[in-house]
Amino acid sequence: MASVSKKIKKFSKLRKKVLASTLALSIVAPVMVTQTSLAADSGNLGQFENSGPSAYTGVGAIETYKITATETQPEIEVASPELAIEEAGKYFRDANRNGEIELYEDWREPVDQRVADLVERMNLHQKAGLMQINVNFSINNNPGEDGNLLTEGGINQLSEQDMRYVIFRSTPNLGTLANFNNQVQKYAENLDLGIPVTIISNARNHASTDYTNIGEAEGQHTFWPGPLGFAAGGDAEAVREFADIARKEWEAVGIRKIYGYTADVGTDPLWARIEDTFGENPEVAGEMIYNAIKGFQGDKLGKDSIAITVKHFPGGGARDEGLDPHFEDGKFNPYPTPGSLLKYHIPPFEKAIEANVSSVMPYYAYPSNTSADQGLDWYNETQQFEEVGFALNNGILGFLRDELGFKGYVNSDTGAVNDNAWGAEDLELHEKFAKAINAGTDIVSGSNNPDALIKAVEDGLVTEETINESVTLLLTEKMNLGLFEDPYVNPQAALDLVDRDKNPEVFAAAELAHRKSVVLMRNDEVDGENLLPLTEEKLENVKLYVEGFVGAIAGRGAADPAADIREKAPLQSAAFTASLKATLEEKFPNITLVDTVEEATHAYVFVQPMQSNWDNNPRITVGPETAIFDAEKIVDIQQKVPTITAINFTNQWLINELEPNAAALVATFGTSQDALFDVITGKFDPVGKLPFGIPASEDAVEREVGDVPSFADEEIDDFAYVNAVGDAYAYNFGLSYSETDPGTDPGTDPGTDPGTDPGTDPGTDPGTDPGTDPGADPGADPGADPGADPGTDPGTDPGADPGTDPGTDPGADPGTDPGTDSGSVETPGDENENQQGNELPKTATNSFNYLIFGLVLLLIGSGVFVIRRKQKVGM
Numbered sequence: 001m002a003s004v005s006k007k008i009k010k011f012s013k014l015r016k017k018v019l020a021s022t023l024a025l026s027i028v029a030p031v032m033v034t035q036t037s038l039a040a041d042s043g044n045l046g047q048f049e050n051s052g053p054s055a056y057t058g059v060g061a062i063e064t065y066k067i068t069a070t071e072t073q074p075e076i077e078v079a080s081p082e083l084a085i086e087e088a089g090k091y092f093r094d095a096n097r098n099g100e101i102e103l104y105e106d107w108r109e110p111v112d113q114r115v116a117d118l119v120e121r122m123n124l125h126q127k128a129g130l131m132q133i134n135v136n137f138s139i140n141n142n143p144g145e146d147g148n149l150l151t152e153g154g155i156n157q158l159s160e161q162d163m164r165y166v167i168f169r170s171t172p173n174l175g176t177l178a179n180f181n182n183q184v185q186k187y188a189e190n191l192d193l194g195i196p197v198t199i200i201s202n203a204r205n206h207a208s209t210d211y212t213n214i215g216e217a218e219g220q221h222t223f224w225p226g227p228l229g230f231a232a233g234g235d236a237e238a239v240r241e242f243a244d245i246a247r248k249e250w251e252a253v254g255i256r257k258i259y260g261y262t263a264d265v266g267t268d269p270l271w272a273r274i275e276d277t278f279g280e281n282p283e284v285a286g287e288m289i290y291n292a293i294k295g296f297q298g299d300k301l302g303k304d305s306i307a308i309t310v311k312h313f314p315g316g317g318a319r320d321e322g323l324d325p326h327f328e329d330g331k332f333n334p335y336p337t338p339g340s341l342l343k344y345h346i347p348p349f350e351k352a353i354e355a356n357v358s359s360v361m362p363y364y365a366y367p368s369n370t371s372a373d374q375g376l377d378w379y380n381e382t383q384q385f386e387e388v389g390f391a392l393n394n395g396i397l398g399f400l401r402d403e404l405g406f407k408g409y410v411n412s413d414t415g416a417v418n419d420n421a422w423g424a425e426d427l428e429l430h431e432k433f434a435k436a437i438n439a440g441t442d443i444v445s446g447s448n449n450p451d452a453l454i455k456a457v458e459d460g461l462v463t464e465e466t467i468n469e470s471v472t473l474l475l476t477e478k479m480n481l482g483l484f485e486d487p488y489v490n491p492q493a494a495l496d497l498v499d500r501d502k503n504p505e506v507f508a509a510a511e512l513a514h515r516k517s518v519v520l521m522r523n524d525e526v527d528g529e530n531l532l533p534l535t536e537e538k539l540e541n542v543k544l545y546v547e548g549f550v551g552a553i554a555g556r557g558a559a560d561p562a563a564d565i566r567e568k569a570p571l572q573s574a575a576f577t578a579s580l581k582a583t584l585e586e587k588f589p590n591i592t593l594v595d596t597v598e599e600a601t602h603a604y605v606f607v608q609p610m611q612s613n614w615d616n617n618p619r620i621t622v623g624p625e626t627a628i629f630d631a632e633k634i635v636d637i638q639q640k641v642p643t644i645t646a647i648n649f650t651n652q653w654l655i656n657e658l659e660p661n662a663a664a665l666v667a668t669f670g671t672s673q674d675a676l677f678d679v680i681t682g683k684f685d686p687v688g689k690l691p692f693g694i695p696a697s698e699d700a701v702e703r704e705v706g707d708v709p710s711f712a713d714e715e716i717d718d719f720a721y722v723n724a725v726g727d728a729y730a731y732n733f734g735l736s737y738s739e740t741d742p743g744t745d746p747g748t749d750p751g752t753d754p755g756t757d758p759g760t761d762p763g764t765d766p767g768t769d770p771g772t773d774p775g776a777d778p779g780a781d782p783g784a785d786p787g788a789d790p791g792t793d794p795g796t797d798p799g800a801d802p803g804t805d806p807g808t809d810p811g812a813d814p815g816t817d818p819g820t821d822s823g824s825v826e827t828p829g830d831e832n833e834n835q836q837g838n839e840l841p842k843t844a845t846n847s848f849n850y851l852i853f854g855l856v857l858l859l860i861g862s863g864v865f866v867i868r869r870k871q872k873v874g875m
Contacts, residue, residue: 181199232517263285267280356408391421610626654698660724
């Protein structure tokens with residue numbers, strides 16, 4: 001976008017800083033351990049190693065005691081047996097350890113009365129601590145013989161700072177994660193008032209460049225396409241199905257609140273965080289967000305819910321040249337188009353509020369007064385907006401509550417009040433807190449300083465009554481989630497949920513979502529017929545050359561980040577290629593692979609450009625600047641043999657150099673290679689549609705209007721790339737094998753299943769037994785054993801089986817007709833028997849048989865689950 005930003009500053013939107021910069025490209029390596037280089041002015045926003053013990057051994061497991069739920073008794077679980085006390089045949093958790101049942105401990109009473117009682121008992125320091133979330137709550141990577149997973153810093157947050165909301169971004173296996181939760185809850189159980197801890201995470205079931213990143217790995221969360229992939233699939237009900245499945249996984253490990261999902265509408269192609277959105281159509285984004293909330297929270301927040309914090313109000317997509325407000329030069333939201341805020345950016349948040357979202361996260365930016373009129377009440381006679389960050393902005397948060405009817409609590413973004421309080425930089429810390437709380441923020445993320453908020457109260461800048469209102473909202477969520485009765489989980493039950501053999505239907509549902517996310521953009525005729533699909537008959541005459549072109553990440557603290565990336569990127573790509581070959585040989589044995597282009601009749605290339613938001617250097621060209629150092633080689637392959645070119649779109653990459661010579665072009669969005677090859681070989685008819693338009697050129701990006709979708713009437717007419725046969729890669733474009741209309745109408749109903757199976761046998765499982773992974777570990781040292789597990793490739797790992805063993809498949813075939821929705825997948829996870837804990841006798845509370853608990857969770861790891869991890873940050 002240029003119209004507003006040029007009045008403010010001038011520089012190229014497509015700056016190609018080709019790694020010669022001292023600023024490292026923070027590129028997610030999908031098959032290597034992710035590290036981060038933080039731009040100098042980003043503040044304390046949470047850059048941490050994504051780490052944790054790799055395999056669950058049971059060491060350090062917490063012994064708990066449980067009263068099983070009945071129709072008249074909720075489940076009560078404690079780590080100290082004397083804290084389960086009985087009255088009139090009912091059991092309660094003695095949170096404050098005084099031997100009496102206080103009103104806030106009495107589950108028979110209404111939640112609002114329980115909360116009011118607890119608020120009265122809390123001192124100001126406890127309230128101020130509850131209203132803060134630190135940047136990260138770390139896990140001990142070297143737990144030792146006692147299995148202690150808590151760090152000194154984490155303990156300090158709980159004991160000295162009275163914090164009870166913590167953000168956790170590491171990705172250990174689920175058994176370890178569940179054990180970590182139990183250790184945290186046990187520590188909190190022994191503190192004054194016994195307020196349980198709410199553990200928070202960014203989304204954990206997808207590939208992610210900058211945040212909590214996973215891939216297909218044993219003992220890890222189920223792996224689904226990214227939000228853009230769901231938008232491409234066009235099936236909002238699939239989002240609800242996913243969210244319901246993921247909800248059970250999250251609950252099983254004790255993470256009860258999500259920083260997500262993102263309701264932002266991606267209107268500036270340069271913005272790195274488009275990867276986290278559901279694309280550029282506000283209607284589709286709204287339906288996806290609504291169903292994500294319903295799947296995770298349910299119709300009403302309860303003991304089996306995961307609380308959603310939708311972000312980033314009032315929409316982060318309207319950017320200035322793609323620059324993000326984590327950084328000073330992107331600190332404002334420009335709205336050059338009259339009414340664009342209400343027309344394009346607010347609607348997804350309205351759907352979130354309709355779904356009863358628990359909390360809302362405002363973004364760092366402030367609304368710029370260079371904007372056109374947006375139809376809101378003006379700040380004063382001469383200023384449309386108060387130019388202060390949204391978390392401190394009374395006008396914006398007042399609109400959220402008073403006009404949109406939001407009843408939950410406001411959770412600031414990490415550092416948005418203390419570090420990046422744009423427009424309020426000159427205020428003292430306690431003054432920033434007061435301004436944010438008075439504006440309507442209820443909990444401050446990125447802070448562990450209760451003293452600042454206490455000073456704001458003592459100085460009369462904010463009343464304790466206002467503090468109590470925020471604390472009431474926070475405690476209400478905790479009680480509705482059932483944490484005051486049972487915050488503990490069963491590590492083995494968590495691992496069982498993500499066991500492919502025990503829940504094949506869950507993996508089948510995920511793989512179907514992956515298939516639906518694939519967008520076929522081009523399919524030329526070769527020898528008189530379309531290149532794709534490569535059917536059994538065609539494959540008899542095909543010799544396929546495959547190669548991956550995958551970015552890398554500079555090691556944290558690397559002396560020369562640019563050199564580090566240059567060294568790692570070829571290793572990354574080579575490892576990916578080796579793993580892909582091994583997978584194809586096992587799962588697609590009818591494909592004849594060759595080692596050189598000269599031997600080939602056809603080729604397949606996979607391209608994964610990268611830009612990280614933390615680079616603070618928006619760019620969407622494909623080349624060294626996005627860690628693709630061999631773009632010329634891709635073109636050379638395309639010119640030698642008919643080439644299937646697959647590109648992973650985390651942004652609207654400029655494909656001018658890669659598209660013209662491709663015989664077939666496919667778009668993926670954190671999609672598994674298995675699903676992609678099911679489409680390539682015709683086992684699944686592609687149904688995906690582009691969730692955003694692809695820009696025609698650098699000039700189009702320079703001229704586009706940054707606060708409206710590419711299909712909007714207000715956008716330039718020549719935004720979309722047009723290929724040689726006249727197909728415009730506009731929003732909602734996508735080809736199929738069975739239909740002739742590629743579809744570009746942005747009004748497509750996202751709740752309708754977009755396609756059908758091309759007629760292949762629904763009983764044929766495209767995958768093989770997932771227990772044998774042939775892939776080389778792409779994240780390992782190149783000299784390591786090539787037979788190692790490829791780890792956590794987020795969307796590009798070809799080593800994980802998309803289907804189930806055909807010999808054990810109970811009937812849920814991932815290749816079934818996507819047009820016939822059989823409803824939500826039933827998975828274990830809600831049943832009481834999946835919870836750990838000794839059952840307390842119903843007649844006494846002071847007599848427990850410790851010997852019976854000789855079967856404490858001691859899972860001696862008979863195998864090592866090597867799980868690669870990635871770190872990230874901020875919200």
